[in-house]
Amino acid sequence: MNNFELDARLARDCLVLGKLNISLLLLMNNKLVPWFILVPQTSEIEITDLSQSDQADLLEEINLLAGFIKENFAVSKLNIAAIGNIVSQLHVHIVGRDPADYCWPDVVWGTSERKPYTAERINEITTTLSEQLGDKFICLPGFE
């Protein structure tokens, strides 16, 4: 989509790791849980307003991230959600959860505790994404 601009709040709270087929891939800058966000490059607000084909592409990206989180982080549950009450730009949270994490069994939305990643750890995650997702992931260092 031309003229796509990432919402300012997402840009502030998250790291833009790269691009998948239709979405930007963001990482919430909070190492307390592995919290990825897919931002389809669209002006639609609801998943269900995307075309059937874009929904299928987005679902494939959700599956990719779900697999990546389960493979690389010590989690026992996934939380997958499109909420958008505060940031209306369509974005899908994929969060790895575990009984040992900072707010289990509560949801992460609305919590304010945050611990930012080190630059080294972010590089590590991005490298692993490149290795495991292959050409489905386009690394975009310095996207924003």
Add this chain to the structure above:
Amino acid sequence: MNNFELDARLARDCLVLGKLNISLLLLMNNKLVPWFILVPQTSEIEITDLSQSDQADLLEEINLLAGFIKENFAVSKLNIAAIGNIVSQLHVHIVGRDPADYCWPDVVWGTSERKPYTAERINEITTTLSEQLGDKFICLPGFE
């Protein structure tokens, strides 16, 4: 799926309205927001562990419910989420939200305020589902 049994907590908090293709359709017994829940009849815990075909069916049901909520309730946003930190049985929340509702812009999960529906209103919703979803919805009064 044979031997499928609805989780006891879902059965306690929700009304079972009927069946769609792969899911039971539940309504959270809380008229403060239109809060529907799809429970695919499976033993898988994560959406992303369903077969591609079951995921596609579930996505179609999510679209159906999203359309139904936008058509019949005064809402301006949808929250669509699979969480399952407390009830692990796979279930997808589809909640109609609005700046005028009881907990906007917070998420509904973790809130305790509830106002149960009247029997009359439940009948009305079920009848409208039957009318608008046609043979995609099988009404199951007294399912539980």
